[in-house]
Amino acid sequence: MALLKPNIFHALVAASFLAGIGSPALSQEEASSPADSPPLSAADRAYVPPATAEPDLPALPPTPVLTDEGYPDCREDFQKIAAPFDKAEDTNRCTVLLDRYYAEVLTPFRQRMIDHQNEISGIYTSQVAGKMEYSAKSRDDFYKVMMQEHAASDPDGANLADYRTLEARYQQDRAYLQDRFCFNTGCGGYPVPEYVAADEKSENGAKDGKVKSAKKSKGPQKCKKAKKRGGLLGGLLGGVAGNAAGLGKIGTLISSAAGAVLVSEIACQLTEEEQKEAVAATVEVTEKEEVGATATWKSPTRAGVSGSSTVTALNTEPNGRKCLNITDVAIIDGQETRVSKQMCRGQGEEGYTILA
Numbered sequence: 001m002a003l004l005k006p007n008i009f010h011a012l013v014a015a016s017f018l019a020g021i022g023s024p025a026l027s028q029e030e031a032s033s034p035a036d037s038p039p040l041s042a043a044d045r046a047y048v049p050p051a052t053a054e055p056d057l058p059a060l061p062p063t064p065v066l067t068d069e070g071y072p073d074c075r076e077d078f079q080k081i082a083a084p085f086d087k088a089e090d091t092n093r094c095t096v097l098l099d100r101y102y103a104e105v106l107t108p109f110r111q112r113m114i115d116h117q118n119e120i121s122g123i124y125t126s127q128v129a130g131k132m133e134y135s136a137k138s139r140d141d142f143y144k145v146m147m148q149e150h151a152a153s154d155p156d157g158a159n160l161a162d163y164r165t166l167e168a169r170y171q172q173d174r175a176y177l178q179d180r181f182c183f184n185t186g187c188g189g190y191p192v193p194e195y196v197a198a199d200e201k202s203e204n205g206a207k208d209g210k211v212k213s214a215k216k217s218k219g220p221q222k223c224k225k226a227k228k229r230g231g232l233l234g235g236l237l238g239g240v241a242g243n244a245a246g247l248g249k250i251g252t253l254i255s256s257a258a259g260a261v262l263v264s265e266i267a268c269q270l271t272e273e274e275q276k277e278a279v280a281a282t283v284e285v286t287e288k289e290e291v292g293a294t295a296t297w298k299s300p301t302r303a304g305v306s307g308s309s310t311v312t313a314l315n316t317e318p319n320g321r322k323c324l325n326i327t328d329v330a331i332i333d334g335q336e337t338r339v340s341k342q343m344c345r346g347q348g349e350e351g352y353t354i355l356a
Contacts, residue, residue: 054134057142058127060120060149064112066162068169070105072097075173084184084193091177091184096340098177102170103315103323103342109163110155111318117153120146261354265339266307266330274299278328281309286324286343286352289314304333312340320347 074094078087124146128139152159179188186192261279270278277297284295291314299305313325323344330337343352 052133054138057134057138058123060123060146061116063149063153063159064109064116066105066109066166068162068166070101071166071169072101074098075176078180078184088181088184091181095174095177095181098170098174099342100313100325102167103325104313106163106167106170107315107317110160113153113160113163114318117150120149261343262328263339263341263354266328266337269330269332269337270305271299271301273301274305278307278309278330281307282326282328282343283351285309285311285326286345289322289324302332304331306331321345322352324352 072094074097077094078090081087081090124143128134128142131139134142149159151157154160155164182188183190184193261282262275266278267275274297277299281295281297285293288311291311294308294310296308297306307328307330310327310329311324312327315323315325317323321344323342325340325342328339328341341354343354345352
């Protein structure tokens with residue numbers, strides 16, 4: 001075999017090398033797939049795995065609802081009674097019921113609505129805002145719904161329409177009873193009822209045919225006089241809610257140091273020493289600030305005189321003021337007098353004061 005000359009051999013090697021450079025390279029799919037596998041389609045090459053499903057948004061809690069169930073329907077009950085002072089006492093009884101409804105139903109409902117607003121705002125802040133598992137549209141939609149519910153729960157919002165109706169009814173009924181009390185006792189510019197004037201004449205020694213009707217007025221003479229002056233009858237009107245509801249004063253408390261704590265229906269039956277004991281009992285239960293707290297007292301001078309003060313309700317208003325409903329009892333020679341009053345302490349104030 002003849003040997004190729006060096007120049008011809010080198011030329012053939014170079015040509016073969018250049019031919020290899022110019023040939024196309026295999027794709028990764030062709031290199032990794034068996035020789036007989038079909039190539040991937042365009043649809044297969046464009047496949048994108050599905051995204052994770054968006055979770056459900058949290059549900060808002062139900063809106064608190066207020067109805068007129070339990071509202072005291074007693075404003076006209078006094079019409080069934082004949083004697084003026086007995087009418088006045090019945091208006092007092094009805095007012096106590098109205099004030100209790102205000103303190104135990106209306107005021108707590110307003111607080112429930114404030115709590116509702118705070119709760120729905122908290123749900124958005126902690127469970128929706130900034131959570132990337134929700135789309136921006138879902139977060140925005142939830143925010144709009146939450147803000148609509150929040151606005152509807154404002155004092156002038158749709159959710160408090162029934163509350164505003166009942167509060168207006170309460171204030172109207174209370175003002176009406178205040179007027180009827182004065183009409184039947186001679187306060188607020190009304191003349192003193194005729195049989196009361198007869199009672200005054202009989203005390204001065206005058207004689208007329210109306211003294212018997214005047215005897216319907218019960219209790220010691222100073223209690224009769226307190227009633228004639230428009231004093232509080234059993235914690236009348238202001239004795240249980242009064243200024244706590246933003247209403248004006250009615251009646252007057254006894255003009256003594258005990259007037260800031262006792263209502264005249266009891267105070268007028270006690271001596272000064274006994275009033276001090278009754279005041280101490282009231283102060284004791286206000287310091288405990290708990291429902292059921294009771295303090296008793298006994299007269300230092302009269303064997304048959306004693307009494308007690310008991311906290312029957314405790315309410316904290318949205319503005320921070322605390323109010324206690326207190327029932328006072330006085331037993332004098334076997335006869336019991338029981339009255340209700342409300343005492344309140346504003347935020348930052350030291351002691352409780354009876355409302356009038």
